[in-house]
Amino acid sequence: MKRFTWFNATALTLGFAFLYVPMIILIVYSFNSSKLVTVWAGFSTRWYGELLQNEEFLDAAWVTLKVAVMSSTIATVLGTMAALVLVRAGRFAGRTLFSGMIYAPLVMPEVITGLSLLLLFIGIGLERGVLTIVLAHTTFSMCYVSVVVSSRLVTFDRSLEEAALDLGCSPFEAFRLVTLPIIAPAVISGWLLAFTLSLDDLVIASFTTGPSATTLPIKIFSAVRLGVSPEINALSTLMIAVVTVGVIIASLVTKQAAIRQARDERMAERPA
């Protein structure tokens, strides 16, 4: 640690201040009693009260949650299947196209993904709303899931599965009882990633939605275009709080799981 110098300490302090001070300011000013967001006028939870009575925001939050749960769940199933194909299916006709279609959405600008999906939905005459947003979100987040899951599958020891098959499991049972528990942490982080990507998405949702479904990012975007408002600060604070708690819980759970798995592996290796 002899190289941990003042320079490093300064870099870390300034760096993390830069990352966190804007969020802290946002949170602090959500408790400002004044309507003017940049003038501090005393502590108040007034904006949270107004937010909870704002039906438009509550509706949008509900739509967003529905879309996120549905799209991330379908995306996790499809993405895990795609990861199994990428890592294990070997050669098949159109494999290059398949892996191209998995990686391309990761680097595709959102405006293009949104535009192309909208043109498809109009082309086939599908009415735009929750369903079309779910389809759109599933499509790009399944690619993220498959990248996360395939990175775990690459290091997976297939002899464990073969042992299960030798001991009389059907292929599906072997997958459910052996493979799935081992890749579960990756599948769960894939789901979480898909869920946050969906919660967060403004551009693709704006293109693929119709008048019947407004998501929270769309609502926030149209509100903040007019400028800063204390109600949006309150809403942002709630969202930051939910994410922070979620990330902390998730990291504790995965840490526990890692500890348990390490213990199980030690037990398994111990000679009888």
Added chain:
Amino acid sequence: MRRAFLIAVPYLWLVALFLIPFVIVFKISLSDVALARPPYMPQLDLSAGWDGVKSFFAELDFENFAFLTTDDLYWKAYLSSLRIALISTALTLLVGYPIAYAMARAAPEWRPTLLMLVILPFWTSFLIRVYAWMGILSNEGLLNQFLLWLGAIDTPLTILNTNTAVYIGVVYTYLPFMILPIYSALERMDDSLLEAAEDLGCSRLSAFWLVTVPLSKNGIIAGCFLVFIPVIGEFVIPSLLGGSGTLMIGKVLWEEFFSNRDWPVASAVAIILLLILIIPIILFQRNEQKQREAEG
């Protein structure tokens, strides 16, 4: 049979919702605007049989692409997107490198926490992180209040709705993408190499330039691409923090589509944007591949 099912389901999904939409964008970029629903023509008329298909293809042309070259709004927007992406990538590297460096030099028991602190903002809404700067950078904003209070300035600086605000927004939101690959390159570095360089007479600074920077080269390249590629098509940052003078292609496409309702031109803009992105994406893939081969 099981294998075929496993391949077919995600395959068909991606063909239907990723590949076909692109073919449609490409087709519409060759069409003409029409006062109809949907607002472009020709429509493929399969009921007319082979003649319908023939007349459909006969009516497609590259007029929209020709239009993009005549109106200087578009190529200015492309150039300015590239310039903004280039400058903000350089700024992100400048801000991110020291942080990644210091993280890799921190005590090992601290590193997971520091890593978590870098990743945490990534899980928070992008829109909110951009929005947070609106209140800070505005004329009556906290930054101006602070600078006025310090006496550093007499009149408020105009930062919001300028390119400067866009740079700040990009550096802020894309910083984790720069820090993480550089950190993972630096973390693997063997400290004894630096000691060797110093024993051989290098000053600390030249040891940094001659040893540390080359060893983190792959991380730097990866981080730069991870910032540069998405920033070119960025929409949220220029529309919230940028001003009327901030020309970016993602914003132009959005307005072409939603305000002007010119779908063929919006599609042509999208196709050109993709063509521009293909070069950095291929370079990025090649860098990743080289790195994998070096490790494997």
